[in-house]
Amino acid sequence: MAALDLAVVGIAGACLELRSRRIACWTLLLAVVLVGLTVLVALPSLEHYRGSSGIGSALVVALVVDLIRRERSPVRRAVAVAIGVVFVAKLAWELATGSALPLGHLPPGVTVVPQVHLAGAIAGLAACFVPRA
Numbered sequence: 367m368a369a370l371d372l373a374v375v376g377i378a379g380a381c382l383e384l385r386s387r388r389i390a391c392w393t394l395l396l397a398v399v400l401v402g403l404t405v406l407v408a409l410p411s412l413e414h415y416r417g418s419s420g421i422g423s424a425l426v427v428a429l430v431v432d433l434i435r436r437e438r439s440p441v442r443r444a445v446a447v448a449i450g451v452v453f454v455a456k457l458a459w460e461l462a463t464g465s466a467l468p469l470g471h472l473p474p475g476v477t478v479v480p481q482v483h484l485a486g487a488i489a490g491l492a493a494c495f496v497p498r499a
Contacts, residue, residue, distance in 0.1 A: 397424035427490030
């Protein structure tokens with residue numbers, strides 16, 4: 367799981383930074399704050415949080431939103447919309463069921479924390495609308 371989470375963070379983060387370092391920095395800052403607050407305040411019964419999936423969610427959402435808003439290529443925008451739809455469907459499934467999509471098995475002891483993914487998504491969305499200084 368850690369390798370997959372880190373791959374998402376690395377790839378989405380690099381793509382976003384190439385497009386806008388400002389949005390990438392705001393995304394990381396807001397994601398750390400919102401994901402951290404979610405884990406500490408909203409999920410006090412969670413004993414361990416080991417994933418970077420909230421940060422990955424933030425970076426994916428910010429990249430998708432930035433592509434939809436500023437990309438000139440209709441093909442790239444369509445791919446971004448498709449990724450956004452898949453992400454929203456995945457998040458909706460997690461929030462409704464409290465479990466991961468039934469595409470495979472999570473390692474023993476690993477559970478999905480959809481609230482963290484939602485916090486990351488909100489951070490990524492918000493980062494795209496921070497006004498320029």
